[in-house]
Amino acid sequence: MADSKPLRTLDGDPVAVEALLQDVFGIVVDEAILKGTSASEKVCEWKEPEELKQLLDLELQSQGESREQILERCRTVIHYSVKTGHPRFFNQLFSGLDPHALAGRIITESLNTSQYTYEIAPVFVLMEEEVLKKLRALVGWNSGDGVFCPGGSISNMYAMNLARFQRYPDCKQRGLRALPPLALFTSKECHYSITKGAAFLGLGTDSVRV
Structure with a gap:
């Protein structure tokens, strides 16, 4: 060789x-x-x-x-x-x-586009919107938005971040310093990403309550 x-x-x-x-x-x-x-x-x-x-x-x-x-x-x-x-x-x-x-x-890899704008991926952006529309309908939502996640860990972290934002929307601008101490309740059967997410989001692993 x-x-x-x-x-x-x-x-x-x-x-x-x-x-x-x-x-x-x-x-x-x-x-x-x-x-x-x-x-x-x-x-x-x-x-x-x-x-x-x-x-x-x-x-x-x-x-x-x-x-x-x-x-x-x-x-x-x-x-x-x-x-x-x-x-x-x-x-x-x-x-x-x-x-x-x-x-x-094979088609998506050959075209090598990205989903961040319509200009770079017009067909795939419209396809994504249609799939998200169908998924929302399955859970009874008439409107909304969505994102496709590459795995369970990041999905759980997104959910934790959204839960924090839902309760304390100021955290987006002012950060954790503007919030009271937070706790995260879960079961002993939870996915390992819950603890990892608590660390990643700045809540700290001590805030996880099993």
């Missing part, structure tokens, strides 16, 4: 771009989707961390790699990763592989 030619830039070369992506997509379909969702294959080719580091060769190098090396790295990453679409993969939050959702994800 050491004598392979460095990968030249693909900028301005649509033929090279298409060829690379066709090869990568082929590997994804064959290895991650077809084999990764087959009950006859393993959920994961498990290796201990030190052994896996040697197999992956994760050293950051100053020189680029050849196209063949990149494609082989794609295969290696898929091979040693957990196949969450596998029928025997079980998780309390996610599992399975929906081809329609995957197709949508």
Whole structure:
């Protein structure tokens, strides 16, 4: 592998771009989707961390790699990763592989837009508004706003912040110094992010009452 030619830039070369992506997509379909969702294959080719580091060769190098090396790295990453679409993969939050959702994800990643303004993401902003409208209707709200969160921890922290703002709206401008001591009541079964959120929001972990 050491004598392979460095990968030249693909900028301005649509033929090279298409060829690379066709090869990568082929590997994804064959290895991650077809084999990764087959009950006859393993959920994961498990290796201990030190052994896996040697197999992956994760050293950051100053020189680029050849196209063949990149494609082989794609295969290696898929091979040693957990196949969450596998029928025997079980998780309390996610599992399975929906081809329609995957197709949508490919489009969003290819366009690489951001949701912060209509100017940069006109289609996705309107889609987001429609989904939020439907979610509000499910809980009986005719109007309102919303935000999609990347996980449960940040969702709980947003909720805690909103609860504080609802009771003490001045905190947005004047901060915690303008508020009386606050307490946060929860159960012993609560998510660990409640305590983390209390620290993050400046309430302090001592303010959490179980």
